[in-house]
Amino acid sequence: MTRTSPLPLAVRAFREPQCLTGLTPAEWQLLLRQCSKANLDARLYYLLRQRGELAAIPPQARELLEWVHVIAERHAQAVHWEVRQILAALRGTRGPLILLKGAAYTTAQLPSGLGRLYSDIDILVDEALLPDVETALMLHGWHATHHDAYDQRYYREWMHELPPMQHIHRQTAIDVHHAILPRTAPAHPDPQQLRAGAVAVPGMDGVYVLAPEDMVLHSATHLFFDGECDHGLRDLVDLDALLRHFSGRPGFWEGLATRAVQLQLTRPLFYALRYTERLLGTPLPPQAAAAREVGRPNPVLLALMDRLYQRALMPVHASCDDRWSGTARFMIYLRGNWLRMPPLLLARHLFHKAFLSPKDKAASEAETELDRP
Amino acid sequence: MLTVAHLTRAELGARLARDGIVLQTGGFLVHLHSSVPALADGIALMYRDYPLHPPGAFAHFRLTLHRPASLRRWYRPQVHMRFDGEALFKPLPLAHAFPMLEWGLNWCVANRAHRYLMIHAAVLERGGRAVILPAPPGSGKSTLCAALAYRGWRLLSDELTLIRPEDGLIEPVPRPVSLKNASIDVMRSYLADSDHAVFTVPVDTTLKGLVAHLRAPADAVARSSESARPAWIVFPRYQAGAPSTLEALPPAHTHMDLAKNAFNYSLLGARGFDMLADMVGNARGYRYTYSKLDEAIAVFDQLAAQP
Amino acid sequence: MWRLMPGLALRYRTWDNETYVLYNNLSGDTHLTDAAAIEVLELLRQSPAAARSLLSALQLDDTPDSLAQLDSLLAELRGQALIESTPAC
Numbered sequence: 001m002t003r004t005s006p007l008p009l010a011v012r013a014f015r016e017p018q019c020l021t022g023l024t025p026a027e028w029q030l031l032l033r034q035c036s037k038a039n040l041d042a043r044l045y046y047l048l049r050q051r052g053e054l055a056a057i058p059p060q061a062r063e064l065l066e067w068v069h070v071i072a073e074r075h076a077q078a079v080h081w082e083v084r085q086i087l088a089a090l091r092g093t094r095g096p097l098i099l100l101k102g103a104a105y106t107t108a109q110l111p112s113g114l115g116r117l118y119s120d121i122d123i124l125v126d127e128a129l130l131p132d133v134e135t136a137l138m139l140h141g142w143h144a145t146h147h148d149a150y151d152q153r154y155y156r157e158w159m160h161e162l163p164p165m166q167h168i169h170r171q172t173a174i175d176v177h178h179a180i181l182p183r184t185a186p187a188h189p190d191p192q193q194l195r196a197g198a199v200a201v202p203g204m205d206g207v208y209v210l211a212p213e214d215m216v217l218h219s220a221t222h223l224f225f226d227g228e229c230d231h232g233l234r235d236l237v238d239l240d241a242l243l244r245h246f247s248g249r250p251g252f253w254e255g256l257a258t259r260a261v262q263l264q265l266t267r268p269l270f271y272a273l274r275y276t277e278r279l280l281g282t283p284l285p286p287q288a289a290a291a292r293e294v295g296r297p298n299p300v301l302l303a304l305m306d307r308l309y310q311r312a313l314m315p316v317h318a319s320c321d322d323r324w325s326g327t328a329r330f331m332i333y334l335r336g337n338w339l340r341m342p343p344l345l346l347a348r349h350l351f352h353k354a355f356l357s358p359k360d361k362a363a364s365e366a367e368t369e370l371d372r373p
Numbered sequence: 374m375l376t377v378a379h380l381t382r383a384e385l386g387a388r389l390a391r392d393g394i395v396l397q398t399g400g401f402l403v404h405l406h407s408s409v410p411a412l413a414d415g416i417a418l419m420y421r422d423y424p425l426h427p428p429g430a431f432a433h434f435r436l437t438l439h440r441p442a443s444l445r446r447w448y449r450p451q452v453h454m455r456f457d458g459e460a461l462f463k464p465l466p467l468a469h470a471f472p473m474l475e476w477g478l479n480w481c482v483a484n485r486a487h488r489y490l491m492i493h494a495a496v497l498e499r500g501g502r503a504v505i506l507p508a509p510p511g512s513g514k515s516t517l518c519a520a521l522a523y524r525g526w527r528l529l530s531d532e533l534t535l536i537r538p539e540d541g542l543i544e545p546v547p548r549p550v551s552l553k554n555a556s557i558d559v560m561r562s563y564l565a566d567s568d569h570a571v572f573t574v575p576v577d578t579t580l581k582g583l584v585a586h587l588r589a590p591a592d593a594v595a596r597s598s599e600s601a602r603p604a605w606i607v608f609p610r611y612q613a614g615a616p617s618t619l620e621a622l623p624p625a626h627t628h629m630d631l632a633k634n635a636f637n638y639s640l641l642g643a644r645g646f647d648m649l650a651d652m653v654g655n656a657r658g659y660r661y662t663y664s665k666l667d668e669a670i671a672v673f674d675q676l677a678a679q680p
Numbered sequence: 681m682w683r684l685m686p687g688l689a690l691r692y693r694t695w696d697n698e699t700y701v702l703y704n705n706l707s708g709d710t711h712l713t714d715a716a717a718i719e720v721l722e723l724l725r726q727s728p729a730a731a732r733s734l735l736s737a738l739q740l741d742d743t744p745d746s747l748a749q750l751d752s753l754l755a756e757l758r759g760q761a762l763i764e765s766t767p768a769c
Contacts, residue, residue: 025431026429026431028431029431029432033435033457033458036457037458058431060402060431060433061431063433063488064433066487066488067485067486067487067488068487070487070488070637070640070641071487071640073642074639074640074641074642074708077642077705077708078708080706081706081707081708084706623695623696623699624695624696625693625694625695625696625699625700625701625712626699626712628693628701629701629710629712632710638710639708642703642705642708643691643703643705646691646701646703646710647691650693650701653695654693654695
């Protein structure tokens with residue numbers, strides 16, 4: 001992938017972190033704004049901490065990173081608690097609790113979980129058990145959102161999940177998936193195989209995550225099939241972290257190649273390995289080539305995709321967000337015995353109520369649901 | 374140090390519209406970019422004594438306030454505010470530009486500066502000790518704060534009480550005191566004898582009535598790097614006709630009530646708990662009901678006289 | 681049998697030995713509570729216990745009234761996710 005312009009700072013930060021201590025304050029300002037947009041600022045904090053370089057950057061930059069570090073710590077605490085609550089709620093249903101994506105990384109304490117901020121817990125269940133799971137969650141305080149009939153259909157029939165549910169007290173959100181790709185997607189990775197390969201999280205009885213190869217494939221799938229939303233760089237950074245972490249495991253690359261074929265995910269795996277290596281310099285051993293090549297597209301398509309992803313993976317202003325707006329995004333960690341004020345609710349109550357109205361409809365919906373003492 | 378006062382109004386407006394300005398309030402640098410004249414007017418008046426940094430200086434927050442290039446430009450004109458490039462709130466009528474800025478600045482700090490434990494409270498200092506006045510809107514906190522700020526107390530903030538984790542001291546961020554409706558006239562007459570009490574022209578916000586701002590005393594702005602130790606926590610309540618009543622509050626209840634008024638207590642977790650408990654243990658908590666400002670000032674004078 | 685929630689670190693403050701504020705490091709909640717609750721939590725911190733043995737450790741008479749009050753307190757603590765019941769050992 002050729003570039004005529006230099007890589008954005010946010011990409012350079014993760015590709016060649018040794019450059020960080022040499023950045024000027026002006027560059028730091030720009031880097032922090034890019035990382036904030038890309039939801040990578042907390043990640044950057046941990047990267048610097050790991051390298052022991054927090055003291056070596058401009059104090060104003062360190063200050064801003066400290067602010068987001070506070071959020072990241074509380075977020076992790078909240079995820080652990082939330083997973084415990086979900087486990088307790090689903091104890092009566094058959095089937096293991098399998099965590100996906102961010103919640104999986106955080107709970108399994110993977111490097112990809114450090115500084116990763118997200119608003120929903122994603123779980124994978126057997127489609128046949130969906131009604132039981134939904135009932136169990138409702139009994140334990142989660143309630144349905146997206147009451148609109150169209151939305152309900154969208155999620156249940158066309159996507160691969162229940163409409164997101166929100167807990168009535170904690171205002172946390174759970175997404176219950178029965179597959180990792182919608183029925184309309186070009187590939188159909190068999191959820192039964194994914195569930196069968198799930199591994200237990202040490203020290204957390206009853207909690208599972210996908211097998212390492214499947215975790216990588218799921219992350220690749222999420223990035224390359226979910227084209228609408230702008231979380232490309234963040235997902236690539238996830239992939240890079242996962243690959244580096246699992247690369248040393250005996251048989252990992254061979255397993256990855258085999259699994260990609262089994263799950264019909266060879267194309268996303270090709271792109272994942274191609275772009276992590278090119279953009280972030282992910283070290284790929286010789287065995288990785290076999291895993292990658294199976295999914296290689298024809299040269300014309302490849303050239304087109306290279307150009308597309310060159311744009312898509314750069315940190316840009318988010319034109320679309322998760323379900324919850326930017327400021328409500330981190331709701332997961334905040335409820336505590338009536339003492340929490342989500343940022344937008346805060347604006348309402350504490351700064352001349354109703355003077356500043358939230359722009360985002362989803363956020364203001366969330367807000368009216370939260371309107372309690 | 375270059376302050377806003379060093380620029381002519383024309384120069385201020387030009388800089389704000391061109392590259393923006395970097396204004397310092399307390400320990401925060403905010404990059405402001407705006408082409409709205411009413412905003413430049415408000416900044417010239419209310420931020421006269423505040424330091425200005427070069428436009429490229431490292432800013433904690435970036436706010437832009439602009440008029441949209443649309444039909445709304447001329448018919449019921451509006452102002453849009455963006456935080457770090459994101460439009461998070463609906464636009465307001467153009468006349469509300471300065472109040473919008475003030476809310477925006479409060480919002481930035483309260484939602485981001487999580488190094489501090491942040492309480493939604495006014496805070497003022499006297500003799501090195503700080504009194505914290507937490508209160509939901511409508512309790513008369515702002516009126517009381519405005520009065521105290523001009524009657525022997527140094528304003529640290531009218532909305533944002535920032536507690537430092539390393540030493541438990543209050544970090545000042547003095548800014549214009551916001552006043553609503555009746556309290557605007559109350560304060561105008563209360564401070565009629567003071568040349569330094571400067572008010573913005575009240576803005577009719579329809580929803581919330583009249584809103585005006587009172588400039589922070591120059592001394593408070595000049596001393597905004599001087600922290601203070603929290604010594605009193607007073608929950609004020611204005612009640613027409615009520616006798617001045619100061620009632621001691623048990624520490625545990627003070628802790629819980631303060632937590633309910635904090636922006637990020639829950640976010641700070643165990644550290645927030647410890648910081649709050651430490652502060653409560655070293656301060657005296659009260660509930661205070663009043664109807665006459667003069668009586669209130671006297672009560673606070675007595676607090677200041679405590680050993 | 682009752683025990684502290686696994687992973688709970690008891691973190692509390694008091695200024696008069698009667699009323700306490702308690703931080704739950706698992707849920708992130710803060711509770712206003714009293715000396716009786718704290719005593720029960722401290723006892724359970726040492727080891728899980730059944731209601732009856734808590735009664736005697738608290739030096740309360742084994743009456744239906746006392747037991748009912750203790751049960752009520754235990755239910756409250758459970759509601760606050762500070763303790764949980766385990767199958768009787």
